[in-house]
Amino acid sequence: MIKTAYILAISFGSTFSFTPKVVLRPNNVLYAERKPFITGNWKLNPQTKDEAVQLAREISSHVTPSSPCDVALFVPYPFIEGVQSAVIDKFPIGAEAVIPELAGAFTAGISPPMLQSIGVQWSLAGHSERRTLFGESDEYINRQCKLLIEQGMSVMLCIGETLEEFEKNLVGPVCEIQLKKCLAGISEQEMARVAIAYEPVWAIGTGKVATPEIAQEVHSICRNVLREMYGDDVADSTRILYGGSVTPESVDGLMAQPDIDGALVGGASLDADKFGRIINFVPSQVEQLQIA
Ligand code: PEP
Helix, strand or coil, X not given: CCEEEEECCCCCCCCCCCCCCEEECCCCCEEECCCCEEEEECCCCCCCHHHHHHHHHHHHHCCCCCCCCEEEXXXXXXXXXXXXXXXXXXXXXEECXXXXXXXXXXXXXXXXXXXXXXXXXXXXXXXXXXXXXXCCCHHHHHHXXXXXXXXXXXXXXXXXXXXXXXXXXXHHHHHHHHHHHHCCCCCCCHHHHEEEXXXXXXXXXXXXXXXXXXXXXXXXXXXXXXHXXXXXXXXXXXXXXXXXXXXXXXXXXXXXXXXXXXXXXXXXXXXXXXXXXXXXXXXXXXXEEEEC
């Protein structure tokens, strides 16, 4: 009988090596156990429900059985149900934020149970625009994460350093502090419902994408923080996405990095063709070895 062994051949030069556990996908392409996850964040766009539904339909047409990843869209509240119908359950539609309260006098708040009641399972938390424009602190973001998880939902926790922190070589400590504060009190089991998005603030909406090497280095630091906090299983299974001006031109290089498990895409997720190309990124080469 012929046994087939697969080796993920990733060539990144000599700076590091990586031997991920591999799985064989139905289309015979191999990926690390963390299935890639490409997500869009529409922010305060588009301007009408009709435009949102149209954009979602067009994006959905790019998601096929051979797309190499899971997909999700984080969209403004008023568009959620229309967009859910437009993508016909092909992929989940998430919210861009929640407030960490269940009910009461919180005018304009949207709670996790409200979202669940319309079939939403995912929310962003900690996006840098929420941190800077709406004053959301690590402690507040931690309450959002905990409540989402308590309520049975999943959270994409965004972290990342400012340009000043980047220039002062503080990327590692900043990400470590944000991870530790925002994930405080979340158990190893609950981490199954957490994905992390590393988004350098200087790269969001600026057209300045981090190089694959820089992003890889920070993702590896973040994964080591998770390892220290939760152990190997959580560190090796948590998906860490990169966000910051990802485009069709930059996605393949980013996705070739061993610790980059996907992308959180702002601007380019408003263009169905661009986002479609990002969803259908070209995976790094895999080699198949046959051992008699
Ligand atoms: C974002 O909104 O999270 C983001 C990364 O935006 P952009 O892709 O436009 O930089």
